Amino acid sequence: MNENFMKTKPVLPLLLSMSLPMMLSMLVNSLYNIIDSFFVAKISEDAMTALSLVFPVQNFINAVSIGFGIGINAVIAICMGANEVKKAHTAATIGLFLAICHAIVLTVGSIFLMPSFLKMFTTSQSVLSLGIQYSNIAFCFTIVSMTGISFEKIFQSVGKMTVTMISMCCGCITNIILDPFMIFGLGPFPAMGIKGAALATGIGQTVTLVIYLLIFILRPLSVHIHPKYWKADKKTIGKLYAIGIPATLNMALPSLLISLLNAILAAYSEVYILVLGIYYKLQTFLYLPANGIIQGMRPVIGFNYGAKEHKRVQQIYRIVLIMNGMIMLFGTVICLVIPDRLIGLFTTNPDTIRIGQTALRIISLGFLFSTFSITASGALEGLGKGIQSLIISLCRYLLFIIPAAFILSHLFGAVGVWHAFWIAELFTAFVAIALRHAIHE
Known part of the structure; x- marks a missing residue:
């Protein structure tokens, strides 16, 4: 074999x-x-x-x-x-x-x-x-x-x-x-x-x-x-945990984010919490194919990194970036064109649909930016660089979006929370681009 x-x-x-x-x-x-x-x-x-x-x-x-x-x-x-x-x-x-x-x-x-x-x-x-x-x-x-x-x-x-x-x-x-x-x-x-x-x-x-x-x-x-x-190979055990612990935190952070955003939105109306829940159900079908590509990439990029095929590592990263970018572009277009129909899959309440379509249109502005963060984070995990991957996830799920949501909600009401999504994705994209040099080492 x-x-x-x-x-x-x-x-x-x-x-x-x-x-x-x-x-x-x-x-x-x-x-x-x-x-x-x-x-x-x-x-x-x-x-x-x-x-x-x-x-x-x-x-x-x-x-x-x-x-x-x-x-x-x-x-x-x-x-x-x-x-x-x-x-x-x-x-x-x-x-x-x-x-x-x-x-x-x-x-x-x-x-x-x-x-x-x-x-x-x-x-x-x-x-x-x-x-x-x-x-x-x-x-x-x-x-x-x-x-x-x-x-x-x-x-x-x-x-x-x-x-x-x-x-x-x-x-x-x-x-x-x-x-x-x-x-x-x-x-x-x-x-x-x-x-x-x-x-x-x-x-x-x-x-x-x-x-x-x-x-x-x-x-x-x-x-x-x-x-x-x-x-009891301390070096191997250390590598397993050096990648495994950040990857675990990466997966746990979205749950923490949802809880904190729910706490902010609860001050306005339970309808906003419902809309946030609907958004996360919908975005699963967008990020699901992207995550499938990431899972397929990890062993390939790790194997080539171990084989010192650095040019191929860069090529793999670029192609995955393009593939995920196309998925995110599709998601952006769908959310901008038919947001009412997407929200209507989960509710018939006209007020919820109205609030939801506004939320989808605003949040979707960050989808293309998220291409950089999800691709870089997955690639860094595949290369064994768990800390760099965790930094990207912390920025995306905690450090940028929560302060932005808190401040903007006080300035613009609940709609400010929706704007926090694309703002966080934009700034996290800059962080991911800054950390991508680790992929080219």
Whole structure:
């Protein structure tokens, strides 16, 4: 098995072959999230509220899983590119072991702290009971979930994107099929309510992991995981965390941003909070293909960086920048031309549609600027430069947008928050351009 195709195949076809499977699997995953919420909402409003309150903790666990997985991915890809195969084996073995350790700590911690966490946001005994029922089952699958994500990133590091697509899609489809059966008691299944939703999610995650393990055993990768490659290599562990911790924070920052913006908008009307929520649902479908391209780029740019193919690294970066720019241009045009129809997908209230179309038109002015930040941040993660990537994300999700939103909301009301988006994207683009020299080193 040879990964040299990542430094010999023409860049555009290579990126498309690596990115398209990830875009499809992310689309299925987004569909699963929507359908899962749809079925839970059918139980009761309390069940949906409980799910919403548990979500931040689930999101944090997911951020740790994927963030550290990005660290595993980058270190393996760089080592393979440099033809340091034993170091890649060591990185994979240590990375998987540490991921399982993280999962054990998070499982115990989340189950133990969940009752106290829920009481911070609700006094309803019904919501509290439903939240604990859901979390006690869902968090028991944390080890399964985090192990599966680690294997996902290991497969991606050697270019096996189709395997990750198949595994993720099978898990999500299993979950979608089981949800109504286990929640409402269809066929041979008893009606389990919100417990059924949690169990269906866990079974879906188990299916994904089992597929990874079967393929890993039956069709071994060029990267091996074995106790003989385990050693307390401080340098490798340091690299994994140097990339993994910033990547984790990168994924956790959007949740913090939404909470802070909700606090600012709450002073005006709940309608603005609703519009912000609708925007984030809509922007998922814009940034989803862009993130698929980023995921496809990471192992390619890391492999070529390790192989000291610096001109090719620059070429990869430029092509991804153009591809993401085209996606963002499309999104800008759509939001400027038919914002009322986009908002109308989620509400029929004319006041909400009026406020929402204004928000979309203003926010969309920053989409093209965001091309620089999301592409540079993803490329820097692939090169193992986690700190530089974190700086870009901090600027984009915290340092620029929150002060701008606070000041402009006092000057222009809630509409000032919408202007803060494109202003933050503009200034973050300058930061990303300033940091891009790290990509050309």
